Structure formats: structure tokens, C-alpha cells
Amino acid sequence: MLGFIIRRLISAILVMFSISVLVFLIFFATPGVDPAARIAGRSASPAIIAQVRHAFGLDRPLPIRWALMMDHLFIKQDLSSYVNIGSRVVPQITQAAPVTLSLVAGAAVIWMVIGVTGGVIAAANRGKFIDPVIMFIGIAAVSVPAYWLGEVVNLITQGGLHHSIFAWVPPSGYVPITQSPGQWALHLIMPWLTLAALYAGIYARVLRAELVNALNEDYVRTARAKGLSERRILIRHALRCSLIPIVSLFGLDFGALIGGAALLTEVVFGLPGVGLLTYTSLQNLDLPVIMGAVMYGAFFVVLANAVVDIAYAFLDPRVRIA
Amino acid sequence: MSFATRAGVVRAVDGLSMSVGRGETVGIVGESGSGKSVSMYSILGLLRGPNVSIEGRVRFNGQDILGRPDRELRALRGKDIAMIFQDPMTALTPVYTVGWQIAEQIRQHTDLTKRQAHQRAIDLLAEVAIPDPSRRVNQYPHEFSGGMRQRAMIAMALSCEPSLLIADEPTTALDVTTQAQILELLAELQERRGSSIVLITHDMGVISEVADRVVVMYAGRPAEIGTRQEVIREARHPYTWGLLGAVPRLDSKRARLVTIPGNPISPLDVPPGCAFAPRCTYRHDRCSDRPPMRGTDHLDACWLDDAEKEQRRAEIEEAS
Known part of the structure; x- marks a missing residue:
């Protein structure tokens, strides 16, 4: 019975991991969605967007961005909103x-x-x-x-x-x-x-x-x-x-x-x-x-x-x- | 005993009269739908619902029990009259241990404590030859094999020392070697405890092994009643001949088994005369009237006169 519970919890953790990757990809790697443009605002010039992209780490490879996101979300817990800058998630x-x-x-x-x-x-x-x-x-x-x-x-x-x-x-x-x-x-x-x-x-x-x-x-x-x-x-x-x-x-x-x-x-x-x-x-x-x-x-x-x-x-x- | 259905009233059991003596084994045999099980269920009040109507009389230990309120029948069921069912795979509640289910019945009818009932369950499992009963008692039905489950069912049925045990096709769902073991077990337990058994089956082979007396049923009506010897060696009803002919025998001269022509009739269109007449090779004019059960100890419902039956049976014997 205990073994069953442990096995079940391990598989739950694996599912959680997959969900985090999937959700991350949907929101940050879907073509057409550019988080930097979102953050920079409506009439931002390409230079500002590039600057924002660098400042938020959005120009780094996807796995690292995923790790950073998880770090902000779960470990440092200091992920902040892109819209209301400064408000913590x-x-x-x-x-x-x-x-x-x-x-x-x-x-x-x-x-x-x-x-x-x-x-x-x-x-x-x-x-x-x-x-x-x-x-x-x-x-x-x-x-x-x-x-x-x-x-x-x-x-x-x-x-x-x-x-x-x-x-x-x-x-x-x-x-x-x-x-x-x-x-x-x-x-x-x-x-x-x-x-x-x-x-x-x-x-x-x-x-x-x-x-x-x-x-x-x-x-x-x-x-x-x-x-x-x-x-x-x-x-x-x-x-x-x-x-x-x-x-x-x-x-x-x-x-x-x-x-x-x-x-x-x-x-x-x-x-x-x-x-x-x-x-x-x-x-x-x-x-x-x-x-x-x-x-x-x-x-x-x-x-x-x-x-x-x-x-x-x-x-x-x-x-x-x- | 009849059911109201959309297609009309079905008389599932009609004109059955039988008795079971103390320590006796009575076999009820017949094809599917002949009313074997239903007759026994109705005795125990296991058939309920607005569409069921039961008429007649059931006497148990000298008392009329038919139509008694459920509360009184409950005290009887499981205690004085116990029942074993056909499919041991589904007859036990899957979410409780076998021991729990046996103890539940014991505690329903006696004042034993939980611990005593549990111990009794272990003893009962040992009695029906389940190996390692003190471990098995805490296992769930799905951890038992078919034969073991049927043994557990028997242990449960015997838990309150019933004076009558009704076994509804107890071996039908089991393989042949297990069948023999279960029948042996039943016979052994009966000898030890002296209880009566009603054995419902469609298997003439089973009947010939264990029954003292036999009731042959067709379309809800008794066709022939007699001792095992009488029914198997001196069968008088054409339907019984058909059943006996359908049992494979090693000493038979014939390559093929005899089958009864046609199919069992639907209980909705039982003819007014003899129920078996539409399939009977020997039917004649009188068969359009319903034959009564005739005879003294060995009864049968057939219009053929005794000499003719004797002759026909001899012919069949000769041919086989």
C-alpha cells in the first residue's frame, strides 16, 4: 500500500513537470506570441523591444528560459507581472x-x-x-x-x-x-x-x-x-x-x-x-x-x-x- | 409463481409440488428457463417487485413460510435455509475480505463478538478445505480462484448450521475437476452435519452422482419426480429420456449424442396441454390436455400408459 502511494506520487510529480514544460511552451514559444513586445507596450520601437528582450532574459535558449521561469515561480518566488510592472505573481x-x-x-x-x-x-x-x-x-x-x-x-x-x-x-x-x-x-x-x-x-x-x-x-x-x-x-x-x-x-x-x-x-x-x-x-x-x-x-x-x-x-x- | 411482463403474465413455475426430507439431497434438473432457480428463490422471498406474484404453500419445519413478512424471512434466510449461487465470481461483494463477509452473516444471526466470528470464519474455511485459512480469511474475493470462491461461499452458507442448503448450480461455472471436488465437499459436509440439500442443476451427471431424489422440470412444470434410481434407470417421461440421452457415455454405441429436437419453449407460449408436446416424439391426441402428475412415489406427467413407456424406454436403451 505504501509502495503504491509512493509510486503514485512520483508519477504525479512527473506529470507536473510535463505540464510546466507544456504550459511554458504554449505561452512563450508559440509563434506569434512575443512576450517582449507585450512588455514593451504598444508603440515601442524595435530597439526598445530588443532591449526589453535582453533585460527579461527572453533572448536566451528555451530550456534556460524555462529553468529561469521555474526558478522565479517556485524557488525565488519573485516572478513579477509583465503588465503591472512590480506586482509579484x-x-x-x-x-x-x-x-x-x-x-x-x-x-x-x-x-x-x-x-x-x-x-x-x-x-x-x-x-x-x-x-x-x-x-x-x-x-x-x-x-x-x-x-x-x-x-x-x-x-x-x-x-x-x-x-x-x-x-x-x-x-x-x-x-x-x-x-x-x-x-x-x-x-x-x-x-x-x-x-x-x-x-x-x-x-x-x-x-x-x-x-x-x-x-x-x-x-x-x-x-x-x-x-x-x-x-x-x-x-x-x-x-x-x-x-x-x-x-x-x-x-x-x-x-x-x-x-x-x-x-x-x-x-x-x-x-x-x-x-x-x-x-x-x-x-x-x-x-x-x-x-x-x-x-x-x-x-x-x-x-x-x-x-x-x-x-x-x-x-x-x-x-x-x- | 408468475411474473407480469410486457408480453403478458408468465407462469415461471406452475404446479410444482415437492418435499425435502431431513438429511436428503434432492436434485432439480431441467434446461435453462425451466423454473428451477426461480422456484427456490420464491421460497426464500428473494424475488421481489410489483411484477412478481407467488401462490401456493411452502412449509419449513412444519411452519408456513410463504408470504411471511420480510423481517421474519430474514431471520430464516442464512440461518436455517442457506443458499449457494451459480457464479462464485460475482456472488461475493468485491470490496470486503472473504472473512468479513462470512463474519457478517454469523453476526447477523448470532451474538458472537467480532473476534469470535472471525475465528469461526477461519474454522469454516478450514472445514471447506481452504489451505492456510488464517491468511486466506483476510484476502479479498479477487484473490481467490473460482473453486476457492465457491468453497468460501459454501463456508459462508454453512456458517449458521442451516438445516436446508439450496445450491443453485454450484458447479456450473467451474471446471470439471473442481466440480467434482465441490460435489464431494457438499456430500461430505452433509454427512457430517445431516443437513438437507436442494441441488439445482442442468447436468444429469451431477444429479446421478449426488441426488437421493430427483425432480425433472420442464417449462416451469414438474415432468417427473422420483428417486435417483427410478429417474435415471427407469425414467418414464420422454423429456427425461431426452436429458439422459444427452449425457455423454463411454459405453455408448452411438457416435453422436442424442439431442432433444427444437428449443425450450418460451414460458409465454406454453401450450394448454402438455408443455413438452411440441418437442415430443411420442405425442398423440391426449397430449392436448394437460397431463397430471401420476404415480405414487415415482411420479410423472405423461399420458403414455405404463406398458408403452416401458416399451419406448427399452427401445431407446437398445439403440444407445
Whole structure:
């Protein structure tokens, strides 16, 4: 088991390395993209561009530029923006990361609880009235885009009903957990619910399908023949096996969201997270920030994948040997 | 016992009446879809859903058990009546160790502690001749071979000392040498514990090795019931003759095996008369009425009179 974890982490590091090279090449070696011209500004003369190119080390060979970039990004951590000269990239990301992490982690707890409960209830009552009701709510939640749902939530909680039942909802923004855990949760509760709606819908539907399949498996018949209660069969046998695909789905979704995919929710609720940072840096074509944000995002996706694989090995003994 | 399907109501088991004595092995034999497994599943309440309807009576130890609430049947299932299934590859939950699954059943029906149940699981694995049981008990089903898994299934089924063991094609998914070992094991365990066994199979060879009495089923109906001797040596039903003819024999004069013409009928279009009539070489006018089970101990559902059956059987014997 330990060997498996180590092997998996080594391969994650290799993937990270490949991503760094790939992202670097996309942004700095793609024909037509000239970082020096970007930095020098719109009407710079060729002489100034050449000077900038030399000053930023952009005239050196690609592998060295890659190494310099990584050195600035990870070791010296002093990579600075090309657009807002002087502003450092790494602090921007480390400031934005806790916001995104708070948003996604809270939402993840909510969507896992709602999604798994909904899926189990629907599967346990398949064919009865409650099953299609839950599945309909699920498909509705999946169909509503986060930016629309977020705006509607804002409209209701900040607008018409703000002075009556939603008086407790604070204006949008972010309060660090270190400052006030209560305010932190209060500011995030609506973003959490908004972000969780989509995933709760997906997870409930996927889990129901998995459970219905599992309940037709031979081992469920064996469990019935053993005289176990229906609840125990559902939870200990069918759910346990159905959770395996849910975990892999969760790892991918969680990693992608931490990596910036929660952008829409962040924008709608004015949360200064990584998604928002990536969005603005892309608009400015601020290459170092994009590079940093993408590396950060990739790091979490790769890490989440590694964690999923390790969790998989715990959940599914058949994986451990491989 | 019937299912409601889109194409109409299917009577999957119809008019089956059988009994299993203490310590006896009863074999139920028939082609796929003849209602062998379904009849046993319905006894245990393993068939559920709005489309299933079961009529009749099941008595176990003198008590009526059919239609009892699931809670009461649960106390019976796995404890007094245990079951082994056809495919040991899929019959165990893949994510738990074999020992955990055996202990789960023990703890469901007894007050043993976790540790005691675990120890009992080891003892049971040893009893079904799994080598190195104290290591094997902590392994997962995928680490067992097919034959070993079936042994583990048997160990699990025996864990609460059931008085009736229902084995649903326990050897079908195994290779021939393993088959023999499993059958031997079942016979040995039965001798030691004195439990009754219902053995469901489509293999006449298996029946001829272990069954005390045999029920031959066709299209959900019993065709012939009798002791092994009676059914194998003095078969009276044309369908049984067909089944017996399909068993390869070393002393046979024929180069080819006899097959029963046609295919098993769909349970949706069982004729009103004898179910086997469409495939029967000996059908005559009376076969358009449904034959009752006739006889005293050795019963069969065929309209041919006894003398004629005797003669036909002799002809077949002669030819083979």
C-alpha cells in the first residue's frame, strides 16, 4: 500500500513537470506570441523591444528560459507581472487560493451530502413517487448555469427580501476564516449553495444509476440470502461499491474547481479567488500570472488525481495490486 | 409463481409440488428457463417487485413460510435455509475480505463478538478445505480462484448450521475437476452435519452422482419426480429420456449424442396441454390436455400408459 502511494506520487510529480514544460511552451514559444513586445507596450520601437528582450532574459535558449521561469515561480518566488510592472505573481496566487479553497471545500461538503443522500433515497425508492421527484430536481439543478443561479440568489437575498427573511445574508465579498470564522461562513453560505447545486444534481443522478446497477448484482442477492436487512444491503454492500466511481468524479471536479473552474461563482459573488485572478490576467494577456495560475490549477488537478487514485486503492482492493 | 411482463403474465413455475426430507439431497434438473432457480428463490422471498406474484404453500419445519413478512424471512434466510449461487465470481461483494463477509452473516444471526466470528470464519474455511485459512480469511474475493470462491461461499452458507442448503448450480461455472471436488465437499459436509440439500442443476451427471431424489422440470412444470434410481434407470417421461440421452457415455454405441429436437419453449407460449408436446416424439391426441402428475412415489406427467413407456424406454436403451 505504501509502495503504491509512493509510486503514485512520483508519477504525479512527473506529470507536473510535463505540464510546466507544456504550459511554458504554449505561452512563450508559440509563434506569434512575443512576450517582449507585450512588455514593451504598444508603440515601442524595435530597439526598445530588443532591449526589453535582453533585460527579461527572453533572448536566451528555451530550456534556460524555462529553468529561469521555474526558478522565479517556485524557488525565488519573485516572478513579477509583465503588465503591472512590480506586482509579484506568487503573492497574488497565495492570496487568492484560500478564497477559492474555502468556496470549493464548503460547496464540496454540501454537494456530497446532498448528492449522496438524494441518490440513495432515490435508488432505495426506485419506481415509487419520490424517485422521479429527486431525479427531476437533480436535472433542474444541473441545467441551471451557476452565473444565472448566482445572480438570482443575489437578487433575492440582496434585493427584495434583504430586509425581511434574508436580512442575515451579508453583502457579497470575502472574510478570511482567520479573521472571523462566523462571518467567513456567513459570507460564503450562498456561494456554497450556488456552486453545490450543479454538482449535487450530477452526483445524485450518477449515484442513483450506480446503485440501481449494484442492486441487481449477484452479491446483493447473496447478501439477501444471508438474511441481511435491506438497509444494510443498501448501505454496506451496494453503496460501498457504488461510491468508487463517485470518488473519482469527486476528485476530478474538486481539483478542477480549486484550479479555477469556480470562476463564474467567484465573479457573481465578488470573491477574489483564483478563477477571478486567471480571468483578469487572461484579459490582460499577463503571461507570468497566467503561467502561475495555470501551474497552480494544474497542481491541484494532478494532486486531486493522485489522491483519488490512493483513495481508490482504499475503497477497491482490486486496484492495489496493479 | 408468475411474473407480469410486457408480453403478458408468465407462469415461471406452475404446479410444482415437492418435499425435502431431513438429511436428503434432492436434485432439480431441467434446461435453462425451466423454473428451477426461480422456484427456490420464491421460497426464500428473494424475488421481489410489483411484477412478481407467488401462490401456493411452502412449509419449513412444519411452519408456513410463504408470504411471511420480510423481517421474519430474514431471520430464516442464512440461518436455517442457506443458499449457494451459480457464479462464485460475482456472488461475493468485491470490496470486503472473504472473512468479513462470512463474519457478517454469523453476526447477523448470532451474538458472537467480532473476534469470535472471525475465528469461526477461519474454522469454516478450514472445514471447506481452504489451505492456510488464517491468511486466506483476510484476502479479498479477487484473490481467490473460482473453486476457492465457491468453497468460501459454501463456508459462508454453512456458517449458521442451516438445516436446508439450496445450491443453485454450484458447479456450473467451474471446471470439471473442481466440480467434482465441490460435489464431494457438499456430500461430505452433509454427512457430517445431516443437513438437507436442494441441488439445482442442468447436468444429469451431477444429479446421478449426488441426488437421493430427483425432480425433472420442464417449462416451469414438474415432468417427473422420483428417486435417483427410478429417474435415471427407469425414467418414464420422454423429456427425461431426452436429458439422459444427452449425457455423454463411454459405453455408448452411438457416435453422436442424442439431442432433444427444437428449443425450450418460451414460458409465454406454453401450450394448454402438455408443455413438452411440441418437442415430443411420442405425442398423440391426449397430449392436448394437460397431463397430471401420476404415480405414487415415482411420479410423472405423461399420458403414455405404463406398458408403452416401458416399451419406448427399452427401445431407446437398445439403440444407445
